[in-house]
Amino acid sequence: MKPLADATYDGQPVGERGRYTNLDIEYIRQRWDLRAERWASDLGDPSCHLNRDNSYSLYLDAMLATLERLPQPIPGGVVDLGCGTGEMLYAVRDRFPWSTGIDISPRMLDLARTRLGTGSMLIEGNVFEADCIPAGCSAIISRGVLLSHYGAENGLTLLKILRGRILDAGILILDALNKEDPDLPHNKTGYGLKELAEMAAMSWFSRVELIAPPTRSSLFVAFAP
Numbered sequence: 001m002k003p004l005a006d007a008t009y010d011g012q013p014v015g016e017r018g019r020y021t022n023l024d025i026e027y028i029r030q031r032w033d034l035r036a037e038r039w040a041s042d043l044g045d046p047s048c049h050l051n052r053d054n055s056y057s058l059y060l061d062a063m064l065a066t067l068e069r070l071p072q073p074i075p076g077g078v079v080d081l082g083c084g085t086g087e088m089l090y091a092v093r094d095r096f097p098w099s100t101g102i103d104i105s106p107r108m109l110d111l112a113r114t115r116l117g118t119g120s121m122l123i124e125g126n127v128f129e130a131d132c133i134p135a136g137c138s139a140i141i142s143r144g145v146l147l148s149h150y151g152a153e154n155g156l157t158l159l160k161i162l163r164g165r166i167l168d169a170g171i172l173i174l175d176a177l178n179k180e181d182p183d184l185p186h187n188k189t190g191y192g193l194k195e196l197a198e199m200a201a202m203s204w205f206s207r208v209e210l211i212a213p214p215t216r217s218s219l220f221v222a223f224a225p
């Protein structure tokens with residue numbers, strides 16, 4: 001039998017949950033740097049596990065539909081947390097007066113720079129450190145299940161930081177792994193609407209809602225101030 005330490009999920013060895021929950025950012029940065037070169041082609045490959053349940057395009061569709069609810073003209077900018085190679089930011093940025101992508105991986109950011117040119121600000125930073133996230137956002141988006149990688153305690157810290165960065169008529173849109181998924185990797189945190197609603201209340205968001213029917217593996221959610 002294959003030893004557990006050698007098994008991987010999303011390219012990362014299982015058993016490294018502690019690296020995320022302990023915010024071992026240097027280690028995490030190196031792992032994502034190594035994945036950067038193949039990221040865009042993996043996303044474009046329908047058979048790649050990243051596209052399980054068609055989650056990439058489902059998130060994109062749900063996000064675009066939800067952004068329609070923002071007041072017009074949109075007063076604040078958009079920030080993409082863990083922007084990777086910049087695809088999501090590219091899809092939404094023209095609606096906003098300014099756009100910023102944040103990522104810990106310099107290699108991901110190099111590729112995002114090629115994709116986005118000079119039209120978006122790109123910041124190398126750890127989103128769990130409040131200083132790197134600009135204030136005055138009409139939308140904060142994030143695709144890549146950060147709450148599931150880093151766990152509920154760090155997730156709550158992040159939500160509290162983000163609440164302080166979003167305008168009162170703004171919106172936070174993110175994804176999370178579904179706790180009902182029988183294949184939920186044991187080193188990741190799954191959520192249901194109840195857990196997310198509790199976290200929203202503790203971080204002074206007044207509302208959280210599913211913005212698409214849950215898939216087996218993922219939930220797509222919007223938090224409103």
Ligand SMILES: C[S@@+](CC[C@H](N)C(=O)[O-])C[C@H]1O[C@@H](n2cnc3c(N)ncnc32)[C@H](O)[C@@H]1O
Binds near residue numbers: 085105125128143
């Ligand atoms: C699953 S990938 C998603 C990339 C992109 N959002 C997409 O949908 O293609 C997660 C991204 O989050 C970044 N990331 C992970 N932890 C982070 C942190 N603490 N702060 C900033 N970025 C982080 C990684 O470098 C990686 O680019």
